[in-house]
Amino acid sequence: MVIQNSPPLDRVFHALADGTRRQIVERLARGERTVMDLAGDFTISQPAVTKHLNVLAEAGIITRRREGRLRYCRLRPASLQGSLAWLARYRRLWNDRLDALEGLLAEELDRQEEHPDARDH
Numbered sequence: 001m002v003i004q005n006s007p008p009l010d011r012v013f014h015a016l017a018d019g020t021r022r023q024i025v026e027r028l029a030r031g032e033r034t035v036m037d038l039a040g041d042f043t044i045s046q047p048a049v050t051k052h053l054n055v056l057a058e059a060g061i062i063t064r065r066r067e068g069r070l071r072y073c074r075l076r077p078a079s080l081q082g083s084l085a086w087l088a089r090y091r092r093l094w095n096d097r098l099d100a101l102e103g104l105l106a107e108e109l110d111r112q113e114e115h116p117d118a119r120d121h
Helices: 008-016 019-028 035-039 046-058 077-114 116-120
Strands: 062-067 070-075
Touching: 008 019, 008 046, 008 077, 019 035, 019 046, 019 062, 019 070, 035 046, 035 070, 046 062, 077 116
Parallel strands: none
Antiparallel strands: 062 070
């Protein structure tokens, strides 16, 4: 399921591409949880949740530790910094482009207001 030789950013985006894994990340953002506790939040089986946790762990998004019979999962927020930086670059790009489009539309609206008869031709 996970591409083993892919760069870290690819693994993070692959891991976050699944809705169940994003929900797991949201729950772990509130604090450490046991695997069984996480599995109780979903209608899928515990082994299916474990497979999702494996993908998240292989991407470096979560860590797991064993304490007695319990396995705990914890979010590694720093692992998401690369993806956030990548997204921020594109947010700036699209904001700049949308601002430019807004400016062009405002200019066109001003021209139409200055010459109302020109709209009919």
